[in-house]
Amino acid sequence: MKKAAQPYTYGLRGTPTTQALEQALDAMEGSAGTILVPSGLAAITVPLLAFLGAGDHLLCVDSVYGPTRRFCQQMLQRTGVEVSYFHPSDDIESHMRPNTRVVFLEAPGSNTFEMLDVAAAAQKAHAGGALVMMDNTWATPLYFRPLQHGVDLSIHALTKYPAGHSDVMLGSVSATAQAYPRLREAQMALGVNAAPDDAYQTLRGLRTMPTRVERHGASALALAHWLEGHAMVARVLHPALPSFPGHDLYRRQFSGSTGLFGIVLGGMGDTEAAAFLDALELFGLGYSWGGFESLALQPDLSDRTVAHGPTDGTIIRLQIGLEDVEDLKDDLEKGFAAIARLR
Template sequence: MKSEDGVVQGVPIEEIEKHPNVKFHRQGILDDDVQKYGEDTKVVKGGSHPEEWSTDPLQRTVVNPPVYHNSTVLFKTTAAYKYAASDWPFTGMWYGRHGNPTSWALEEAFAVIEGGYAACATGSGVAANNAAILAFVESGDHLIVTDGCYDPTREFCNGFLKRFKVETTYVSPLITPDELAKEIRPNTKIVFVESPSSLSFEIMDIPALAKVAHDAGAVVLCDNTWGPLVFKSHEMGCDVTINAATKYIGGHSDIMLGLISAKDETLYRKVKNSVRELGCPPGPDDCYLALRGLRTLGVRLRQHDVATLQIAQWLEERPEVARVMHPGLPSHPQHDLFKRDFTGGTGLFGFQLKPYSEKAVESMIDNMKIFAIGFSWGGYESIVMPTKINNVRSVEYWDYGEGLGPTLRLNIGLESVEDLIADIEEGFKRLNAAD
């Protein structure tokens, strides 16, 4: 809270906050000029304050922020200390755990591209999801979560939240607004959405669902890791949007980091305090790498999208494939919703083979030359992973019935499309030979 008299050494705090050197060092304040620019310019300029990144007497500076490694913060005067203490951790430099100019530059850049008021960085995408949820629930509360959520989110709800008497109801990713209204209780505080769904890629009607949630007084949290830039979750009605920056924002498979954007100041302060209480900040080096990755996010996503659609279309024609789960394809059941709400695609999708043995599938993917086997995605390299969707479902089960076999997930990287198709084609030869 602010000091009782609202004054630091005879100067009102409001006057201190007007000083140009204070603005950047106070989280939650975005550069209004950036908001008027186009999407690609926002990606490049969001959170960029080169005038703050140098003490050179001729005002020479650098493109990227320095990497601040700090725990202790030093205050030159008691007035500076009192200002920082007046509303911490919202007044800038206070203690290393609550951020520094490196992390604030990343947070501001993310808030700009998401269209939020301000953002918080955490040490992983899982920490971002968990901190965002904990900002809005307490013992005795209830939340509604899509059955297509990221598996660690389900584990957190079924384990941690359950131990503290917070109840979770899972609902179909294809739930209608009327169906959602029937699931909401007086103590429902959160509706948690993720679109496309993890592993199965259904598209939710988020604007309609958000309206129902808001009418009931619940906040809408969205895991938007699949669609940064291409899905504007705040515009679609989401109060808080979460991104595992480990993936597309980092873009190089070498960091662990999460980001949370809040639509307004009230929501932001709740999220920031939740992150503060949990003590889950990211390292400054990871923040630096994530910010550098974010600057090329637009061009990378466009390349991922083009290549992925080509490969998805090719897979639809293959005799080994029963169906392709990519919302950008006209064959996808929610393709019209995707076209309405998304401005493009990314590099992650799944497909379902016709009935093949597990041994045959292993033979297919074990000897790929370009695709590697791995859990994560969003990097420049292509990855394949066998999936068992129903292992992480409790309501809307995936059909593995007659004529439908194993499922695989592909992350399409930045390699040549022709080479990737050739690698999959050779894999299909091994698949058929083994079967």
């Protein structure tokens, strides 16, 4: 033990089960090393803490997951890290500073699904001396492998599609050979790792993940096409739709789509959104998508600084589960009928 020659010495440093999941994710991501942490949010905060310190600048896409922004504003800035945001369509070169150390990406954007050119952003970030991190939870490594596009650390909420049954909280960060040692060092210094039981359940989930995600994606796309023709829907926010503004970027970079997208209820506000959601019976109300069940909610976009939400109505975010598509259509029609009764 003094020579640290044994593969397993202390639970925090890893177990055969957690190592098996790390290796499986490395194979999926094409990464040199992966760490596991107790939640998707921890998979964001740990690498940010690992690579940022007082006096550094973090450049973050404005359509980022809300809790990511909260951590940046409440915790990172308190430690002396400068934080600024850019619109997904911006050329990040103009936003880079001499002290920019990390560029944080998410594509599609959280709740509004904006696309960005990942490889172009990574190239500009590296030219400015910054590391690139990306939240890849929406696409999963089945449909997009960030490291192949120049990203240094790929972040994933394993809580969602990999585990797949809404009964596990887990996150992962998969890194290049250059970034992994510092990432792993920070994980050990912070004292966070995953429980073997959670790792086992996620390994089990990986066995059916391709089949489940294919079904999620196909059902979501079928509903997205149907909703495009609905009189109460101003727009459908789904990157795989040809009508979506970022569709060309999606097709160039992604090999498939998953079950999460949004609709804009044309000319409507909070009252109509509440009536719509309250009328749903098959869809649950909830945040943590990626499980077997369909969910809906009205997202809060008030924290955006440049990538503001739509002005032509309110967004309803839909997570399409494994239920029958026709049953889901019938349930959504109940929501639209509830809006009609308000008029």
